[in-house]
Amino acid sequence: MKLVKLIANLGYGSRKDVARMFREGRITDADGEVLYADDEVEHARVRVDGEPLDPPAGMVLLLNKPVGYTCSTRDPGRIVYDLLPPRFRLRSPLLSTVGRLDRDTSGALLLTDDGALLHRIVSPKAKLAKVYEATLASDLRGDEAAAFASGTLMLESEDTPLAPAGLEVLGPRHARLTLTEGRYHQVRRMFAAVGNHVETLHRPRIGGLPLADLAPGQWRLLDHRDLKVLFDADQRG
Template identity: 35%
Template sequence: MSKLSLDRILQSQGFGTRKYCRALIEDGDVAVNGATVDSYKATFDTDGLVLTVFDEEWPYREHVYIALYKPANFECSRKPSHHPGVLTLLPEQFTWREVQPVGRLDHDTTGMLLMSDDGPFIHAQSSPKRHVPKVYQATTAEPVTAELVAHMLAGVQLNDEPAPLKAVSCVQRGEHTLEIVLEQGKYHQVKRMLAAAGNHCSALHRSQIGGLTLESLGLEEGEWCFLDQAQLDLLVPA
């Protein structure tokens, strides 16, 4: 890889405009691999490079792949209208990097949300052709019945869909709890399917995408982490 000037590297990592990045460097607020650098024209190979900005380490990443434990009452839109956006839960650098959610969760839905600034990755993970299974825990307003489970598995007809939508799996976990696996990722799909099947979803949580579980990440609500290659590989359907 060709070398890049330090101001360009900082800008690519989301630390602000070129002008602001140059000021950071000239003020002595930036170190590269442990050594302070005060010239924005200094060039570096980005492979294995570790930045320290305001005493916080930031390994260079060409793209970022993030898992967020989304709390309730946060919107996935970059321009939220009624609740704070999920980007407010991340460092400001990610807004500069134009990180965005991979798909969306409703504002009142909790659980795993993937985020990235890698366009092809976002497109691939969002495509219904990938058939990436997603696991949800749904709390129902009315008690779960065997008929409801059978209906979800056989297929539920929604008004704007040409054919019934089926759950890959639907298992009762409690009197008012279902574990549902879907592959399609349609708009408000779990809630709409339950409503069409004669019940109502009062709470929804996403615990797994592909083979990657939220539990394995050890996150609390509102926390996030970078995903490594092994974790990204779990997102690919077998």
């Protein structure tokens, strides 16, 4: 792939914009030598304004989504893409959220431009564990864990029971819930089904991948080791 197309596909601008960047000498190699549009250079050695080129297609990142942001490109309010470099929204293939967290839910959110990986993660066959911590409006009754683990709990307006889910009580009104599916507003609706209301909801982990030290609004690129941890069956549950 020609450098002009490669750099444009990474969101740095249109091909016309990128061609102008070449003319202005803004695209160089790792040694600072000016590159030309028809040069053949390894991706890792290309620099734009002295900075390494963004990862090629297949990029995956982990974001600690704050409350108040939506997983959308069209919402008139704050969106998760506002937390990323603006060029990330212009990548081709598109950078998409892997599933969604609603506006009032914070925590671990994956984004990728790898369609095959996205489908692998969200596929029900993957049974990838998603861990949530909820604070509740009322004290837990004590029978919620059995109800969630039963595999028979029905959500309002649905006709298929939920897959078994694990519940760990962290306090009278604080619980950790582990799911292997991702229905619409599932955690909130599960607690509503047992007569309670979720006041705050946070997802600290997807699969075996924790947020670790990412502060709200921060993100990091993932590598093959992170993806191995993500899918490590021994880290689930």
